[in-house]
Amino acid sequence: MEKDTVTFAVMLSVIDFFLSMVLISGIGVILWLLPFLNRLGKLDEESMRRGH
Amino acid sequence: MFFDEMLHFFGQMASQTGLAQFWWGNVLMIAVGVSMILLAVIKKYEPLLLVGIGFSCIISNVPGSDLTLPGGLFHYAYEGVQLLILPPLIFFGVGAMTDFGPMIANPKLVILGAAAHLGIFVALIGAKLLGFTIYEAGAIGIIGGADGPMAIFMTMKLAPHLLPQISVAAYSYMALMPLIQPPVMRLLTTKRERQIRMKQMRTVSRVERIAFPIVIGIVVNLLLPPVAPLITMLMLGNLFKEVLVTERLAKAAANEVMNVVIVILTIAIGSTMGADKFLTGSTIEIIGLGLVAFVFGTGSGVIGAKIMNLFLEEKINPLLGSAGIASVPIAARVAHVVALQDDPENFLIYHAMGPNLAGVFGTALSGGIMLALLQ
Numbered sequence: 001m002e003k004d005t006v007t008f009a010v011m012l013s014v015i016d017f018f019l020s021m022v023l024i025s026g027i028g029v030i031l032w033l034l035p036f037l038n039r040l041g042k043l044d045e046e047s048m049r050r051g052h
Numbered sequence: 053m054f055f056d057e058m059l060h061f062f063g064q065m066a067s068q069t070g071l072a073q074f075w076w077g078n079v080l081m082i083a084v085g086v087s088m089i090l091l092a093v094i095k096k097y098e099p100l101l102l103v104g105i106g107f108s109c110i111i112s113n114v115p116g117s118d119l120t121l122p123g124g125l126f127h128y129a130y131e132g133v134q135l136l137i138l139p140p141l142i143f144f145g146v147g148a149m150t151d152f153g154p155m156i157a158n159p160k161l162v163i164l165g166a167a168a169h170l171g172i173f174v175a176l177i178g179a180k181l182l183g184f185t186i187y188e189a190g191a192i193g194i195i196g197g198a199d200g201p202m203a204i205f206m207t208m209k210l211a212p213h214l215l216p217q218i219s220v221a222a223y224s225y226m227a228l229m230p231l232i233q234p235p236v237m238r239l240l241t242t243k244r245e246r247q248i249r250m251k252q253m254r255t256v257s258r259v260e261r262i263a264f265p266i267v268i269g270i271v272v273n274l275l276l277p278p279v280a281p282l283i284t285m286l287m288l289g290n291l292f293k294e295v296l297v298t299e300r301l302a303k304a305a306a307n308e309v310m311n312v313v314i315v316i317l318t319i320a321i322g323s324t325m326g327a328d329k330f331l332t333g334s335t336i337e338i339i340g341l342g343l344v345a346f347v348f349g350t351g352s353g354v355i356g357a358k359i360m361n362l363f364l365e366e367k368i369n370p371l372l373g374s375a376g377i378a379s380v381p382i383a384a385r386v387a388h389v390v391a392l393q394d395d396p397e398n399f400l401i402y403h404a405m406g407p408n409l410a411g412v413f414g415t416a417l418s419g420g421i422m423l424a425l426l427q
Contacts, residue, residue, distance in 0.1 A: 003186050003426070004185055004186045005180075005186075006177065006180050006181060008186060009176055009177050009180035009186060009189055010177055012176070012186075012190075012422065012425055012426070013172075013173030013176055013177055014173075015421070015425065016172075016173065016418055016421045016422055016425065017166075017169070017170065017173055017418075019417075019421045020166040020169065020414060020417045020418045020421060021163065021166045021167075023166075023275065023276075023417045023421075024162055024163060024165055024166040024410065024413060024414055024417060025162075025163060026271070027162055027268070027271070027410075027413055028159040028160065028162040028163060029159075030267055030268070030271065031155065031156050031159035031162065031264075032159045034156060034260040034263055034264065034267075035257075035260060037257075037259045037260060037263050038257050038259055038260065040259065041259070042257065042258075042259070043257075043258040043259055043262075045258055045296060048258075048295070048296040048297055049296050049297075049299070
């Protein structure tokens with residue numbers, strides 16, 4: 001398909017906007033899952049700060 | 053005889069200076085450079101950027117100076133941009149300064165980081181309609197993401213000759229966001245909507261804060277290699293901050309590294325603002341399209357938040373949508389200030405930082421997808 005046209009620009013925009021939504025939703029899902037890591041345990045921030 | 057020789061001698065001397073090549077365009081661009089410095093000094097508009105860009109713009113328009121030519125110092129600064137080294141380093145510093153807690157604490161708001169980027173595509177189509185090539189249009193569209201390093205990165209990938217116009221438009225509109233956004237935000241919301249208060253957010257643990265940059269680094273490199281350098285460095289800077297055991301490195305990234313890179317970057321941008329390249333009709337078109345992109349981006353963010361409210365039991369303040377534009381923390385601050393005007397006890401800043409940070413990812417995702425589709 002010829003890229004340097006207005007039609008391609010519109011198609012590019014629609015696909016890009018849609019995929020951006022999908023991918024950022026994926027990041028949202030990752031963020032939603034992050035609290036489950038807290039089940040692994042807690043980090044002692046004081047000892048971490050003293051660690052260097 | 054003697055006077056003829058003297059005249060010839062001085063003529064030769066003059067031809068070796070820049071005076072012979074001086075034209076009104078240089079005078080105009082020197083005035084632009086001086087205006088930038090004055091805006092920074094008097095109005096405090098983006099002083100860290102405008103002073104360097106303004107000075108470099110002035111020097112670049114003094115004919116005879118070899119600073120911007122290959123071998124000149126400013127040229128090497130530009131090489132840092134051309135080789136795409138400086139924008140990722142800016143992201144490195146930003147990562148070390150940024151608390152991603154508000155974004156991690158409220159995952160549903162990240163969608164606003166994509167919703168507020170409709171302006172990118174409006175500007176892209178507008179640029180194509182005005183006769184720009186698809187690559188130029190893509191670079192112009194990214195102005196709507198309101199993310200300076202990302203705009204520079206995309207421009208160098210797609211249309212390097214437009215760097216001065218696009219970077220100046222992006223940074224100028226970012227500085228002007230407190231003037232551009234509020235009328236659009238008020239137009240699209242009711243007073244009652246602007247008064248919606250947000251619930252207190254949960255505390256984000258250290259484990260989550262450390263896991264976040266590592267996981268995002270893996271995902272972005274896996275799915276979006278075109279923009280991986282930017283997000284990888286953003287995440288590295290953030291990891292240095294969050295692990296707590298590399299405090300020195302985090303501080304260096306946020307201060308020394310960031311300051312040095314800003315100096316070189318501003319010199320590089322200003323050095324491309326020669327009158328012959330900058331004083332063209334396309335500059336005015338790009339500046340206009342940048343404004344359109346910011347207005348549409350703000351509007352689409354607010355409308356995106358209102359659409360979310362149709363499905364949410366606990367409504368969100370639609371002003372948060374406008375913060376989905378990537379300019380951190382200006383867009384979040386604007387949402388906070390506009391909300392305060394209708395309810396002096398409605399403090400939105402922490403909540404607005406979530407979509408605002410998601411906007412950084414939204415712009416990077418849009419840019420990465422665009423590069424993948426165009427190249």
